[in-house]
Every structure is written in C-alpha cells, then in structure tokens.
Amino acid sequence: MIDINPKNILIRYNILVESDMTPEEVAEQLFPTDPHIRRVAKSVFEGDEDEVVAGLQKTIDSGVDPLSLINNALMAGMEVVSTLYDYGLLYLPDVIISAQAMIEGIEYCKEQSKQVHESKGxxxxxxxxxxxxxxxxxxxxxxxxxxxxxxxxxxxxxxxxxxxxxxxxxxxxxxxxxxxxxxxxxxxxxxxxxxxxxxxxxxxxxxxxxxxxxxxxxxxxxxxxxxxxxxxxxxxxxxxxxxxxxxxxxxxxx
Ligand code: B12
Missing domain, CATH: 3.40.50.280 (Cobalamin-binding domain)
Known part of the structure; x- marks a missing residue:
C-alpha cells in the first residue's frame, strides 16, 4: 500500500515549509496583511464571536464601509479555515464554529451599515x-x-x-x-x-x-x-x- 504523508503535499505546494508547523502557524501566513482586517479574519479562524465583533467595530470606527468587511475580512478568514480543512489540518467542528462566528460578524456589519434599503426585489x-x-x-x-x-x-x-x-x-x-x-x-x-x-x-x-x-x-x-x-x-x-x-x-x- 502507498503511504502518503499529507504534510509532504503541503510542502510540495508551498503551503507548509519543511518544519513541524501547527495549523495556527500555517494560518498566520494566509491571513490578510492589513492589521485591522487581519484581526477580524484571525478571530473568524479562532471562532471567537466577541473578538470578531470587537475587531469589526474598531475597523468600522476607522472609517471602513461595514458591508465591504463582509468580503474583505470575514470571508477572508473563512477561506483560511476552508483551505486548512481541505488540507486535513482542521476538523469539522472547527469549520462549523468559524462559520458561526462569521455569520455573527455578517449580521453585525449589516446592523452597522448606514445604508437604508427599500426592498430591491x-x-x-x-x-x-x-x-x-x-x-x-x-x-x-x-x-x-x-x-x-x-x-x-x-x-x-x-x-x-x-x-x-x-x-x-x-x-x-x-x-x-x-x-x-x-x-x-x-x-x-x-x-x-x-x-x-x-x-x-x-x-x-x-x-x-x-x-x-x-x-x-x-x-x-x-x-x-x-x-x-x-x-x-x-x-x-x-x-x-x-x-x-x-x-x-x-x-x-x-
Ligand atoms: C460542514 C460539513 C458538514 C456538516 C454540515 C453542517 C451544516 N449545517 O451545513 C455536517 C456534519 C452536518 C455534514 C454532513 C454530511 N456531509 Co458534509 N461537509 C461539511 C464540510 C466539511 C464543509 C461544508 C461547509 O459548510 N463549508 C463552509 C461553507 C461556507 O462553504 P460552502 O457551503 O461551500 O459555501 C460557499 C460556496 O460554496 C458558496 N455557495 C454556497 N451556496 C451557494 C449558492 C450560490 C447561488 C452561490 C453562487 C454560491 C454558493 O458560497 C459559500 C461561501 O464561499 C464539507 C467539506 C468541504 N470542503 O466543503 C463536507 C462535505 C460537503 N460533506 C460531505 C458528505 C458526504 C456529508 C455526509 C453525507 C456525511 C455522512 N456520511 O453522513 C453528510 C450529509 C448529510 C446530508 N444529507 O446532507 C461531502 C460531499 C461529497 C460530495 N461531493 O458529494 C463533503 C465534500 C466532504 C468530503 N470531502 O467528502 N457535513
């Protein structure tokens, strides 16, 4: 039987350098670089709902459009989770906990958006x-x-x-x-x-x-x-x- 070590696949595709990195260390390399956005993305990864909201609040206070953060920060964090899951570095409950934190964050961005909409359809x-x-x-x-x-x-x-x-x-x-x-x-x-x-x-x-x-x-x-x-x-x-x-x-x- 062929013995495949998933770590070698990560090394092959430059996701992992040749060392014993933890999922957190791999994730650190994948988060967005802007410090505010990074904080939000990282707290989605950690599934920390309070920290997601705190990070969003700080970013919105600095003048960023709340709705833009859905894509740029919250989904960016979830993408890191999906990548690590696909590589076998995270487990199902991690995905579900992060998704919950992301959804909480999306609701917060929606509340904070000053745009008042009439239903478009x-x-x-x-x-x-x-x-x-x-x-x-x-x-x-x-x-x-x-x-x-x-x-x-x-x-x-x-x-x-x-x-x-x-x-x-x-x-x-x-x-x-x-x-x-x-x-x-x-x-x-x-x-x-x-x-x-x-x-x-x-x-x-x-x-x-x-x-x-x-x-x-x-x-x-x-x-x-x-x-x-x-x-x-x-x-x-x-x-x-x-x-x-x-x-x-x-x-x-x-
Ligand atoms: C979480 C999960 C579960 C959870 C679901 C919890 C829940 N409430 O949703 C639980 C544990 C219940 C579960 C159960 C099962 N699962 Co499951 N599950 C997953 C897992 C790990 C993640 C899915 C997920 O939520 N991702 C995060 C979200 C954010 O991503 P997403 O759903 O893809 O949505 C994104 C895009 O697709 C897109 N999108 C979604 N909808 C739409 C719609 C439109 C219009 C557009 C444009 C975009 C869009 O936007 C989202 C954001 O980017 C995947 C593996 C994977 N890598 O996908 C397996 C996976 C989907 N599961 C799988 C299987 C087989 C099952 C089970 C049959 C297992 C079993 N033997 O019991 C059961 C299914 C029971 C059933 N009848 O449905 C397989 C499916 C294989 C296949 N190709 O057919 C997968 C791929 C795992 C695998 N590699 O084998 N699962």
Whole structure:
C-alpha cells in the first residue's frame, strides 16, 4: 500500500515549509496583511464571536464601509479555515464554529451599515432536496439581505415541489440554490423542468461545492456562480435587465 504523508503535499505546494508547523502557524501566513482586517479574519479562524465583533467595530470606527468587511475580512478568514480543512489540518467542528462566528460578524456589519434599503426585489434561497449543508446558503442569504433584497429563505433539504410552489406564490426575481453533494445537485434539474412546465422563466442561480458550470449550463434556467459575494451582483444585473443568456455571458467563466 502507498503511504502518503499529507504534510509532504503541503510542502510540495508551498503551503507548509519543511518544519513541524501547527495549523495556527500555517494560518498566520494566509491571513490578510492589513492589521485591522487581519484581526477580524484571525478571530473568524479562532471562532471567537466577541473578538470578531470587537475587531469589526474598531475597523468600522476607522472609517471602513461595514458591508465591504463582509468580503474583505470575514470571508477572508473563512477561506483560511476552508483551505486548512481541505488540507486535513482542521476538523469539522472547527469549520462549523468559524462559520458561526462569521455569520455573527455578517449580521453585525449589516446592523452597522448606514445604508437604508427599500426592498430591491424578492429572492428565494434554498438548499436542494436531500442536502443538509446550509452554512453557504446562510451566507448567501445574509449577503443578499445586506444588499437590500427581500429573501425568502426556505431552509435546507427543501423538496422540489416546495421550491416550485414558493416560486409560484412569491414571484421572485431569481432563485438561489445551494448543493454541496454530487448526489443531491440533480435536484436542480427537477426544479428547472417543473418551473418551465409552470411557465416560470426566472433565473436559478446555483452554487455550492459539488456544482460545476458545465452541469448547470445544461439547464435552461441555470446560472452558475462560485462566489457567494457575486450573488448580489447577479441580482443587481437582473434588475438592470440582463436575461439568463447575458447573465451567463457575464458571470460564467470563459
Ligand atoms: C460542514 C460539513 C458538514 C456538516 C454540515 C453542517 C451544516 N449545517 O451545513 C455536517 C456534519 C452536518 C455534514 C454532513 C454530511 N456531509 Co458534509 N461537509 C461539511 C464540510 C466539511 C464543509 C461544508 C461547509 O459548510 N463549508 C463552509 C461553507 C461556507 O462553504 P460552502 O457551503 O461551500 O459555501 C460557499 C460556496 O460554496 C458558496 N455557495 C454556497 N451556496 C451557494 C449558492 C450560490 C447561488 C452561490 C453562487 C454560491 C454558493 O458560497 C459559500 C461561501 O464561499 C464539507 C467539506 C468541504 N470542503 O466543503 C463536507 C462535505 C460537503 N460533506 C460531505 C458528505 C458526504 C456529508 C455526509 C453525507 C456525511 C455522512 N456520511 O453522513 C453528510 C450529509 C448529510 C446530508 N444529507 O446532507 C461531502 C460531499 C461529497 C460530495 N461531493 O458529494 C463533503 C465534500 C466532504 C468530503 N470531502 O467528502 N457535513
């Protein structure tokens, strides 16, 4: 049997120098360099909700736009967590604790934002049938709300019928769907065909770990996107009149 040492892979890709570094030491090399932003990103990594809020408060007091910190500081911290998880240096509970701290931080940034929004439009957000991974969906929902959208969050493991019924009832400008597993992402296809059968031609923006652009491009209503931070930009583009073809031209990778 081949004996693979994950540490050698980290060394091979310059994530780890040839020494016995702890996850914290590896993370130190990945955090953003600006001291305020770094403090917030680091406290997301540590899952310290109080310190996340304290760091955000200090940064906002120095004149930084609260909403910009969602992407630049909070998500930056979560990216470090994801990287270390993927390399086997962190465990599942670490991911969940950090995600909770990040969501707490997003809520704080939203409260601190001076922008007063009238609802720009309705959006339905959900995790596909059979899938309970809802951390990414929660981030997408919070980001959309922070950008002035009225989000109907249907939750996780949402039956196809329920998604379609909500689309009929609420008449959203778009749907945002999350799937983290290769076994569950096929539910996008059923949502697509049932919406079309009901004459609902609304874009279904799809993302989450398992999903690929090729897979989503096979469905008429599908728009693929990788970054949660791009979902509000897609919604804004819909309000500016972009149809599904133009959304794909703009947001798909070419
Ligand atoms: C946390 C986690 C869990 C938690 C979920 C807790 C929760 N409330 O969500 C628990 C422990 C419950 C869990 C359970 C399971 N899990 Co799990 N889990 C993970 C893990 C480690 C992290 C996922 C996560 O939350 N990441 C952090 C968030 C912030 O990232 P995210 O969800 O990807 O979202 C980001 C983007 O994708 C994007 N995004 C998300 N949604 C959307 C939507 C749109 C429109 C856009 C544009 C972007 C976007 O924005 C987010 C921010 O960047 C992943 C491993 C991994 N590396 O992804 C495995 C993983 C997803 N799990 C996996 C599996 C197999 C399972 C189980 C089946 C395990 C089991 N045998 O029981 C069960 C599933 C049960 C079920 N029916 O769903 C596999 C899936 C494999 C596959 N490709 O099919 C993974 C990949 C682990 C692995 N490597 O094998 N899991």
């Amino acid at each position: 309705k959006i339905i957000s959900y995790v596909v049938e059979g899938d309970i991974h809802d951390i990414g969906k929660t981030i997408v929902t919070v980001l959309l709300r922070a950008n002035g959208y009225d989000v109907i969050d249907l939750g996780k493991d949402v039956p196809v019928e329920e998604v379609v019924a909500a689309a009929k009832r609420e008449k959203p400008i778009m749907l945002s769907g999350t799937a983290l597993m290769t076994t569950t992402m096929h539910a996008f296809k059923d949502v697509n065909s049932r919406l079309l059968a009901s004459d609902i031609n609304v874009p279904v923006v799809c993302g989450g770990g398992a999903v690929t652009q090729d897979f989503i491009s096979d469905y008429d209503l599908g728009v693929y996107c990788e970054e949660a931070a791009d979902v509000p930009k897609i919604a804004d583009s819909i309000l500016h009149g972009l149809n599904i073809r133009k959304l794909r031209d703009t947001f798909h990778k070419h």
